[in-house]
Amino acid sequence: MIDEQIYTVDLEIAPVHRVELLDFIQENYLLVKKEKFSEVVKKTRDDNNLLSFKVTESDKDWQIGVEIIASNPLKLTLSPDNDVPSKFLEDLKEDLLFLVQLFEDNVRHSTLYFSWIEGKDIIPENPPTTRKKLSDRLFSSNLIFLYLIFFGFNIALFLIFGLFYAVIGIIVFQLAIVLLSDRLFLLTNKWRITPENPLVHIVEYQLPIEEYKEFQKKFGKETIIKMKKEIYDKTLAVGKEPTCEIGEETLESYGFKCNPRSRLVKVVDVYSIVKTAADKFNLPIPKIVISNTMVPNAAATGPSPRRGLVLITTGLLVQLEEDEILSVLGHEMGHLQGRDPIILFSIISGEFIFRFTVILPLLISSILLIYVYIILVFAFIFFVAKFFETRADLVSAMKIGQPQALAEALRKIGYSRLQMERAASSRFPRWISFDTHPPIYFRVDRLEKMKTIPEVKNPLVQSIKDIFAGIRRSFG
Helix, strand or coil: CCCCEEEEECCCCCHHHHHHHHHHHHHHHHCCCHHHEEEEEEEEECCEEEEEEEEECCCCCCEEEEEEECCCCEEEEEEECCCCCHHHHHHHHHHHHHHHHHHHHHHHCCEEEEEECCCCCCCCCCCCCHHHHHHHHHCCCCCHHHHHHHHHHHHHHHHHHCHHHHHHHHHHHHHHHHHCHHHHHHHHCCEEECCCCCEEEEEEEECCHHHHHHHHHHCCHHHHHHHHHHHHHHCHHHCCCCCHHHHHHHHHHCCCCCCHHHEEEEEEEHHHHHHHHHHHCCCCCCEEEEECCCCCCEEEECCCHHHCEEEEEHHHHHHCCHHHHHHHHHHHHHHHHCCHHHHHHHHHHHHHHHHHHHHHHHHCCCHHHHHHHHHHHHHHHHHHHHHHHHHHHHHHHHHHCCHHHHHHHHHHHCHHHHHHCCCHHHHHHHHCCCCCCCCHHHHHHHHHCCCCCCCCCCHHHHHHHHHHHHHHHHCC
16 A cells, blocks of 8 residues: 655745635646546635545546645645555646646736846846847857857858868857857846845736736836836835835836735845855856846856856746755756866867768768768757756756755746656657757656765766666656
């Protein structure tokens, strides 16, 4: 018999939405497969809303009691009896955790976000533009997209200047990009975190979708910037915290009224978290920039640990708890410590020289073979990049010492992909996809199995072994 299992999940939703979360689970799960569920009860216990039910299979002699308490953190309890298959129990847990993340994501799509850093420009919260997405990928830790962007440029130089000068010029130019990546990244992000300005202040108003649409329709970007500036002038500019009450007072002056129970406020000491991560890796504190977008992301770049830079989005600060942010930054510190940008640049440059000096002369008469070679090389480089991403996860677990926190962060950020990868048929294709990261199910499973802090002599070698073991398991 399997023991009772208890899981907790930190919620990033205001109190007004917690009972709605239970309604969402009931409507989108219990009622969809109602033949499997019985004894469904919703009630209040100790000021918290609770949903309980039984799970059964018509041809099986067992059942599972489920209780979900919509506190913060949310508490999920699974109480199986008899011989419930562990796979069924795991699938049930994954279904319910997916629904929690899906509901939170739905809430985020109708949330007003206001973020500030003391002494910095007032910047509206925007989804990333095409240019912004490109710059973040271009100078991130693996630099694979640098290779892709310059591929067409390389061909043009080859046709204009000939083989020798084109190869030399391209390699010198790309090396300059790598060596200056930290400084170039600073030019594309406006908020800089320093010891003097270590905090990011975030106020959220999680509105009903109709109110959110009304707000978007009524107020444009310029008006929102004015609102943020007024809140800033009443708070941070005079040494006060930007509270929800002051935010509501400002919004009401523009004719927009919010429900106090739909608000959240968060203050994140980003500098302290980055310093903690750097100290655990015995690295200098990298430059820190904040990208004010609600897409959760973090990246590291720089030619060496002493010239390192980390990018953090406000979306990451909103969705993750501080221990999860720390573990994600541990992953990025792993890239800096391993000098991954320079290593991958060397691999890319070596292949580039080999292609133009050996492969093209051999295959010049067959355009088809050249295309096949290029596709295979792309696949190879993306696959090799997975080694470094997997090592960064392992090194974070070793140095930060919280593999479960990193696993939970990955769950929150990649919940939709994790749900898709639960289908066995999708697992191997993810390994050979043009993605620098391994499948997220593999990363989460690997981290969750680390019940103690791992001690590994060579993290890269161990990570390569883990990847090939993961590929074997993807075949079932």
